[in-house]
Amino acid sequence: MTSADSTSEVVVRLTDVRKEYGDTTALAGVSLEIRAGEAVAVMGPSGCGKSTMLNMVAGLDRPTSGEVVVHGDDLGRLDETGRALFRRRRIGMIFQFFNLLDDLPALDNVALAAQLVGVPARQARRRALELLDELGIVDRRNIYPAALSGGERQRVAVARALMNRPALLLADEPTGALDSSAGEQVMDLLLDLNQIGQTLLLVTHDERLAHRCASRLVELADGRVAGERSLERAA
């Protein structure tokens, strides 16, 4: 098992991050560091700011104040295009509802991420095939998302997220839309990824997922970090 220590590179640094939507405060001064190889789970009740924080780290949204630095990029200083380039190079994202392109088969959904970076189609497909193979769904490569099971779709999404070898894998309720069996498969997958050194940031309601995959738990409440502790991963 690979785990981060205090000498590892800081991949994510949030410094007093605030996010306000009109009169509503979603994040009220969050500071957090994630080091390379860590698997951090963020938990908390609905509306506590989990997804907002994830969006900040992913560069999908800008903070109202504070600083979000991911792999050396200060996301608050990047424009829309800059953040798009950051996303395609530095991070991979997994969503609760998979967010695959319905019009593309599994293989092309995965290859797409590399092609956006400029990787030639043949090379991108070869890498996508490798990933699908590693994730055990290579035989489903030509199937469209609508014909895949939930677990298979999430594996395709994971493969796509890993396509450009991201420094950080972000997962927003990755098992939320899956049955227990498929959820277990995805948990195993994330654990395996972290064990080979992939930095993970999970947002979840699922304590089992957190305890299974994460090495550290961050609890949010009312837009603030309410607690933080290391986790012993469950077997």
Add this chain to the structure above:
Amino acid sequence: MSGLAQPLPSRGRGTGAVWRAARAAVRRRKLQTVVIGLVLLFSAATTVMALGLLVASTAPFDDAFARQRGAHVAAAYDSTLVSEAQLAEAARRPGVEAVAGPFAQAVLEVPLNGPGLTGGPLNVVGRADPAGPVDRVDLWAGRWPRAPGEIVLNDTPPARDLAGFGPERWQPPILGTSAEIPGGPTLTVVGVAYSLGRTADAWVTPEQIQAFRPSSTQVLYRFDSAANDEEIEAGMATVTEGVPADALLAAQSYLLVKQAVAAEPGVFVPFLMVFGILGLVAAVLIVANVVSGAVVSGFRHIGILKALGFTPGQVLAVYLVMVSVPAVVGCALGTVLGNVGAQPLLDISFQGMGFGPVGISPLVSVATLLGMPVVVVLAALVPASRARRLSAVEAISAGSAPRVGRGLRVQRWLSGTRLPRAVSLGLGLPFARPGRTALTISAVLLGVTTVTFATGLTSTVTRYADATDGNDHVGVRAADPERSTLRPASSLTDPQIEALLRSLPGTSRVTVNLTLDFSLVGSAQPVGVNFLRGDIETQGYREQVVEGRWLAGPDEVVAPSELLGERGLAVGDRITMEADGRRSTATIVGETMGGAPGPPGLLADWSAVGRLAPAHQLGNHEVLYQIQLARGTDIPAYTAAVEAADPGLDAWDNGGTDSFTVAAVSLAAVVTLMLGIVTALAVFNTVVLNTRERRRDLGMLKSIGMTPRQVTAMMVTSMAVLGTLGGLLGIPVGIVAHRLVVPIASGAAQIRVPDSLINVWSVPLLGVLALAGAAIAMLGALLPARSAARLPIAEVLHNE
């Protein structure tokens, strides 16, 4: 807490909820609402203009004739052979609807060659007033004569804008002018009136007419049935029964007048009708496309409404209200716009024809106001009914569930190309959604077809106008020494006049035309032959040949279609003509669409004069010189120069395009523009719907690093494909429609059009049209694509 379990009191049938949901839907879909409103606005305006023109063009003469209660027959009786009492008695017989007269009438020889009173015979009738049961004359300027020495002329009223309203009403310059009648009084023009049936050239008081020793008595009849020559003859037989055989001197049927008066609009009416029908059909189809697209895109919303407890009927009502609100507003505004826009066109179209004020029939506005919303409701009803039948889950799924992808091979091939991924994704998008793609292509195809067809029709109408206009700017003729009192006879011979004209500064080309009448053996009526020399090519006759060929020798003639139709002749026929007791033959070698100025006549080369009319003594006043001026030449200055060079020459400005041509071309341009706007809006709407439908995909693509520029490029590319495809399909469809319709329309006007009027398409024009589809689609895509590029990803991905 126990209150939560209490049922809420139920009120009514949920109409309030339907209205609230519909209102919310309208508010939420601001852009779509605006687009539906604008499409309906322009569609309704086009419909009003098209239908209005259609109705007005169908029977402008009949409508005006009915308003004037025109005389079906204007009969002239020999007053020495039949008494007024006899005529009155005969007019009371069954079958006679109304009668006016008897009025005394006389023919005056007017020497003055002034405005309105051209020299020659003037048929004057003595009438006490312009009203009466028949032939209610439109006194549009001045007043009716009250005393001897006063006369009212028969002339067509001016256009509405010239006539004006109120105290500044335009007065014709002839009012107040006088003419001295040889051996009679001096007559002062006190008014100008118009009789559509042309029952007289002028009117004086019954007392005044007696001074002119009237030779006949006029009686004006309206019959119960007068639709054709047979019914007119039957009517005349009734009213002349018992009248001395020779008493009836002449009987002028309104059908002859109608034929003559309606000739000019007759050529254009079929084209205008085609435009009307085209505008109507295109407007209806586009409205149906836009509205059904709006409903289809709302399936998920429909599912949510059902899940909330809306009944199928209420869901249907929500969607009908949602599309009807902007539709009704747009339709009402469009009807107003159509009325405002069509009136000037109608005024131009029918000015100077004496049809009176030709307006948009109120029925047209009513039909549009009722009909267009019905079209909208019907268009919405089909998809909305489908949504009504779906269960809530199915409806939600239809709007948002993952779809099974299509077009695998294309997608795979595209993803393997060297194209930027944003572009290849854009190219592949249309193949994934065949239904939506079909809707978009149909919108573009319909639009490009319409614009292609309308553009072609405009070109045809313009070329027809150019071809028949003759391209001669100035006409010149020597004064007739026997008739002209104002102008001295010219001492120059025909060749000298031509040489003089050619020597004047500004003269570019001169065509010389001599028209002589011949008896046509085998035909009761004579035929005119136009002998041409000089720069004949400027007249464009050669380009107007629709069958056979142009003249090649002195024993050949070319005939316009109208003449061939009238006389039952055809190209290849050999005809025998007679003049001055001498017969000669000629072969008809070609058929032209139009002919020389004046009644339809044969065209022959000048060299044929010696062969066909060797004994004819040519008078210089018989020859018409048609002059094309060099660019930039001042026409009034040129005509003045001609008359200064030889006071015996009369030169006039002949360059104005006739008003109906202007109207037809203007209308074609306006309808084309309006349909272009509606088409662009329809495409825009489809693109907006496409983009909205792909919000989640776009959000996802952005989440994995697609830049805003790439998102825009992808969406614009996807629409450019459809636009290009629709454009490429629409062009041939439009051209085929044009090629089919133009001969039908021109055939209805009894003319055959040459290929040059049908082959109006040039490569640059086709290129522009081909690009138009893509350009419209890309422009339509640009705004929503840019808005898509700015989509807040987090919001989209979490909401979806």
